[in-house]
Amino acid sequence: MRPLNLNAITGLVVSAAIAVDTALAQAARPNEYIVEYATGAGHALRARDSLASKGDIRVRKSFEHAVFSGASIETETFDFDGLGALPEVARVWRNNVVTLDPMARQAEKVEAYKALDYAVHNSTGVAELHAAGVLGEGALVGIVDTGVWWKHPALGGCIGPECKVTGGHDFVGDIHWRPGLEKHPDEDPMDNAGHGTHVAGIVAGENEYWSGVAPRSKIRMYKVFSDAHGLDSDDATVIEGFLMAAEDGVDIITCSIGSFNGWPHNAWAVVADRLVDDGIFVSISAGNEGSAGPFFGSTGASGKNVLTVASIASDKRPVRAGGNVAAHFANDSGIPSFVDWAAGGKASGFTTWGAENDLTVKPDVGAPGGSIYSTYLDNSYSVQSGTSMACPYIAGVAALWVSQFGGRAAHGKGWARALGRRIISSGRPLPWYDGAHTYDNFTAPVEQVGTGLVDAWKVLHYDTQLEFDTMGLNDTRHFNRHHQVELTNNGQADIVYTFSHAPAAGFETYECTTAADDCRIKPWKKFKAVQLDAVVTRLPEPFALEPGESKVVEVRFDNPDKLGWNAAALPAYSGHIRIEGSNGEELSVPYFGLGADLQEVIGPIFRKGYPVAVAGADNATIVDNSSCSFDFNEEALGFPRITARLKWGSAQIRWDIFEEDWTEREWTWPLKVGENGYVGAVHGIDKSTGSADYPNVTVTFPVAWAHRNADGSELQRFHEYWWPEGKLGGGEKIKPGNYTMRFAALNPFGVPENGTQWSVFKTPKITVL
Numbered sequence: 001m002r003p004l005n006l007n008a009i010t011g012l013v014v015s016a017a018i019a020v021d022t023a024l025a026q027a028a029r030p031n032e033y034i035v036e037y038a039t040g041a042g043h044a045l046r047a048r049d050s051l052a053s054k055g056d057i058r059v060r061k062s063f064e065h066a067v068f069s070g071a072s073i074e075t076e077t078f079d080f081d082g083l084g085a086l087p088e089v090a091r092v093w094r095n096n097v098v099t100l101d102p103m104a105r106q107a108e109k110v111e112a113y114k115a116l117d118y119a120v121h122n123s124t125g126v127a128e129l130h131a132a133g134v135l136g137e138g139a140l141v142g143i144v145d146t147g148v149w150w151k152h153p154a155l156g157g158c159i160g161p162e163c164k165v166t167g168g169h170d171f172v173g174d175i176h177w178r179p180g181l182e183k184h185p186d187e188d189p190m191d192n193a194g195h196g197t198h199v200a201g202i203v204a205g206e207n208e209y210w211s212g213v214a215p216r217s218k219i220r221m222y223k224v225f226s227d228a229h230g231l232d233s234d235d236a237t238v239i240e241g242f243l244m245a246a247e248d249g250v251d252i253i254t255c256s257i258g259s260f261n262g263w264p265h266n267a268w269a270v271v272a273d274r275l276v277d278d279g280i281f282v283s284i285s286a287g288n289e290g291s292a293g294p295f296f297g298s299t300g301a302s303g304k305n306v307l308t309v310a311s312i313a314s315d316k317r318p319v320r321a322g323g324n325v326a327a328h329f330a331n332d333s334g335i336p337s338f339v340d341w342a343a344g345g346k347a348s349g350f351t352t353w354g355a356e357n358d359l360t361v362k363p364d365v366g367a368p369g370g371s372i373y374s375t376y377l378d379n380s381y382s383v384q385s386g387t388s389m390a391c392p393y394i395a396g397v398a399a400l401w402v403s404q405f406g407g408r409a410a411h412g413k414g415w416a417r418a419l420g421r422r423i424i425s426s427g428r429p430l431p432w433y434d435g436a437h438t439y440d441n442f443t444a445p446v447e448q449v450g451t452g453l454v455d456a457w458k459v460l461h462y463d464t465q466l467e468f469d470t471m472g473l474n475d476t477r478h479f480n481r482h483h484q485v486e487l488t489n490n491g492q493a494d495i496v497y498t499f500s501h502a503p504a505a506g507f508e509t510y511e512c513t514t515a516a517d518d519c520r521i522k523p524w525k526k527f528k529a530v531q532l533d534a535v536v537t538r539l540p541e542p543f544a545l546e547p548g549e550s551k552v553v554e555v556r557f558d559n560p561d562k563l564g565w566n567a568a569a570l571p572a573y574s575g576h577i578r579i580e581g582s583n584g585e586e587l588s589v590p591y592f593g594l595g596a597d598l599q600e601v602i603g604p605i606f607r608k609g610y611p612v613a614v615a616g617a618d619n620a621t622i623v624d625n626s627s628c629s630f631d632f633n634e635e636a637l638g639f640p641r642i643t644a645r646l647k648w649g650s651a652q653i654r655w656d657i658f659e660e661d662w663t664e665r666e667w668t669w670p671l672k673v674g675e676n677g678y679v680g681a682v683h684g685i686d687k688s689t690g691s692a693d694y695p696n697v698t699v700t701f702p703v704a705w706a707h708r709n710a711d712g713s714e715l716q717r718f719h720e721y722w723w724p725e726g727k728l729g730g731g732e733k734i735k736p737g738n739y740t741m742r743f744a745a746l747n748p749f750g751v752p753e754n755g756t757q758w759s760v761f762k763t764p765k766i767t768v769l
């Protein structure tokens with residue numbers, strides 16, 4: 001997980017190297033989990049004490065909130081299944097380590113300037129609201145990030161009840177912290193990194209010449225990263241931030257952090273989703289992994305009712321005096337000006353594409369996030385890009401709404417989801433832009449930008465309120481034909497509604513190369529828009545609603561399996577159901593589907609040539625040397641190491657040990673140690689989720705909800721697991737002898753009971769010396 005901004009302007013990167021304490025980096029992090037108590041709210045203390053008395057379980061933090069009563073814990077002896085079986089425990093997740101991209105401190109400083117022509121607010125309707133005096137007065141926004149430089153004059157210059165930054169909390173402290181080290185929490189969420197300060201300015205910053213989206217709103221900062229340089233945080237700390245913000249009475253939480261994953265099943269996404277149901281509006285950035293192509297959603301942003309925010313480039317980009325594209329703004333006399341550019345107003349190339357691995361529709365909506373000017377450290381300003389910048393924009397729009405109509409106190413819990421629906425349905429479609437050309441005959445797809453660019457004016461003014469689930473049509477085997485939208489006329493006069501269908505650009509998302517006999521989801525740079533129009537077999541006939549009246553209507557789609565599309569290329573299609581009112585209102589509801597049988601097209605989930613299992617210092621394949629000494633000295637490395645690449649996200653990756661003569665035909669579910677030849681699950685190291693600080697993150701299989709692999713960074717490319725000590729799930733070491741090893745990943749939409757729905761990596765028997 002990392003703050004989701006990029007360095008908009010390359011050139012000036014002043015690296016502030018922080019010496020990594022190598023001694024501390026030696027230790028492997030223990031197995032850390034987040035559990036939800038089975039006892040429910042109100043009994044958290046009892047559950048905590050009872051859990052803490054079990055074996056080696058150490059409770060690091062107990063959470064007690066109406067939406068989440070649970071704990072983050074450490075244990076060496078309990079694995080996933082073992083924890084789940086405890087009577088105190090209802091659900092278990094891994095406490096994922098989340099890393100912060102090294103960021104350039106001091107970079108991209110800009111002086112406060114008179115760039116009145118730099119106005120992202122013109123294109124979003126926010127400028128009109130500001131002109132009408134709607135500035136966010138009375139709204140309180142919680143931000144979970146790196147902290148805030150509250151001394152900044154544009155952020156009020158102080159912290160406290162009377163200030164723009166009313167308070168917050170620092171969960172980690174100002175001393176270089178990462179998971180596993182002691183936290184030094186304090187009450188002052190001062191920023192040492194810059195990211196949170198930039199985000200805060202987008203919500204509520206204001207100077208003589210410029211303003212954020214809701215400059216009169218107030219903010220609270222929940223700091224979860226100690227500083228900028230390659231540091232980590234974790235799910236548990238982020239969840240702590242969300243829950244404290246909720247307890248402090250914010251109506252809105254925004255968080256521009258995440259890492260690629262694409263499943264809604266992580267603990268953070270679950271908590272965020274429940275907070276929305278509990279009456280808090282939550283926006284989370286979609287991610288900056290656009291280059292990886294679709295189906296690459298982010299962790300917290302995958303929460304169902306969370307507003308997942310994509311980035312759209314600002315209309316104008318900054319240039320240095322003299323006309324060149326700015327390298328930096330360190331030249332104090334060089335006040336930048338802003339010029340039109342080809343990418344302006346289009347989806348940012350970096351914005352992460354959905355849909356989710358289970359084909360849920362994401363992201364939801366777009367906001368300005370490319371080349372955004374805002375506050376920075378040391379009372380300065382900077383221009384940054386990222387969905388990190390788009391996400392607080394949406395929180396600002398929510399704050400404008402709250403300032404006019406009130407939040408949870410005025411409306412009860414349902415308002416947060418309802419406001420989310422208003423924001424999604426306000427989106428205005430954008431032309432498809434492939435990084436070089438703009439295509440006026442294609443609309444940017446839902447899996448890239450949701451409904452398009454938010455229109456804050458619509459959000460605040462429209463009489464029509466829609467209630468809907470985004471329309472996930474699924475694949476052709478699990479096709480979801482019927483969808484509903486509820487319309488309510490909150491205005492003073494009758495409105496007649498008419499419905500239409502606006503398909504967006506389609507894409508063939510999957511390619512196989514005959515040479516390598518390998519298939520993969522295509523990266524963004526290979527994307528070419530094609531016409532793949534869904535067939536809508538039923539749109540509601542026009543009808544009128546009187547003031548105060550509501551009506552539920554049905555939209556029906558046809559399964560595209562007979563349209564002659566190339567199913568082998570996993571055609572992704574999307575678009576909007578548009579609803580127009582006789583009063584001039586225009587809203588849209590997004591849909592997304594896959595024109596293929598996903599499980600059939602993907603087949604075995606592993607990329608060609610993977611997994612690879614090696615052992616020994618010379619990296620011999622396990623076929624050549626299947627004996628394991630579990631001597632992990634560098635000269636020996638006598639233990640198996642498996643590298644896998646997944647074509648699609650897998651709900652479960654398992655590495656299990658069975659007795660020597662066990663065969664696949666004996667697959668039973670659930671597995672029980674000591675029964676049907678099952679010896680145990682591997683307890684090893686997950687090399688692919690480690691970071692420079694922490695190369696060794698221990699893991700007991702299974703690994704749930706794994707992301708698909710892409711062709712970018714090392715982290716994107718591989719899942720790599722080591723079994724250095726020969727330990728099994730219960731913590732004991734495997735006994736000498738011969739065994740069958742099974743490494744497997746569940747296929748798309750596979751069920752674990754059915755052995756044939758796993759992709760199984762066959763290895764020879766191993767001999768434990």
Ligand SMILES: *[C@@H]1O[C@H](CO)[C@@H](O)[C@H](O)[C@H]1NC(C)=O
Binds near residue numbers: 025027632685695724
């Ligand atoms: C990571 O684990 C491997 C295998 O146990 C070990 O050789 C290596 O020293 C560890 N590295 C660190 C930095 O802990």
Ligand SMILES: *[C@@H]1O[C@H](CO)[C@@H](O)[C@H](O)[C@H]1NC(C)=O
Binds near residue numbers: 116117120
């Ligand atoms: C924004 O709108 C204002 C008022 O109409 C105008 O003066 C300004 O030039 C516009 N800015 C941009 C970037 O379009």
Ligand SMILES: *[C@@H]1O[C@H](CO)[C@@H](O)[C@H](O)[C@H]1NC(C)=O
Binds near residue numbers: 321322332333
């Ligand atoms: C700073 O900007 C001014 C105005 O554009 C220019 O004349 C000057 O050469 C610049 N100085 C440096 C060091 O870049």
Ligand SMILES: *[C@@H]1O[C@H](CO)[C@@H](O)[C@H](O)[C@H]1NC(C)=O
Binds near residue numbers: 478480
């Ligand atoms: C698609 O179908 C699968 C299999 O039934 C299901 O798990 C998944 O949630 C469905 N996705 C959507 C968006 O309906």
Ligand SMILES: *[C@@H]1O[C@H](CO)[C@@H](O)[C@H](O)[C@H]1NC(C)=O
Binds near residue numbers: 440441442
């Ligand atoms: C869309 O426009 C591009 C050129 O801008 C053209 O190559 C393509 O054929 C058009 N596609 C459709 C479906 O109209």
Ligand SMILES: *[C@@H]1O[C@H](CO)[C@@H](O)[C@H](O)[C@H]1NC(C)=O
Binds near residue numbers: 617618619
């Ligand atoms: C074995 O693979 C590791 C990476 O996993 C690499 O660092 C090492 O150099 C390789 N050793 C040999 C002898 O190829």
Ligand SMILES: *[C@@H]1O[C@H](CO)[C@@H](O)[C@H](O)[C@H]1NC(C)=O
Binds near residue numbers: 636639
């Ligand atoms: C096989 O690996 C073991 C360590 O696990 C090592 O002791 C042995 O020498 C290796 N044998 C060969 C033939 O490489």
Ligand SMILES: *[C@@H]1O[C@H](CO)[C@@H](O)[C@H](O)[C@H]1NC(C)=O
Binds near residue numbers: 767
């Ligand atoms: C393991 O298998 C090898 C041959 O495959 C055999 O020589 C050896 O005795 C077996 N070890 C045990 C403990 O069964």
Ligand SMILES: *[C@@H]1O[C@H](CO)[C@@H](O)[C@H](O)[C@H]1NC(C)=O
Binds near residue numbers: 754755756757
């Ligand atoms: C198991 O999965 C296979 C392949 O997907 C399918 O053909 C078979 O019917 C399934 N068996 C059961 C019992 O569901």
Ligand SMILES: [Ca+2]
Binds near residue numbers: 170173174187188189
């Ligand atoms: Ca502090």
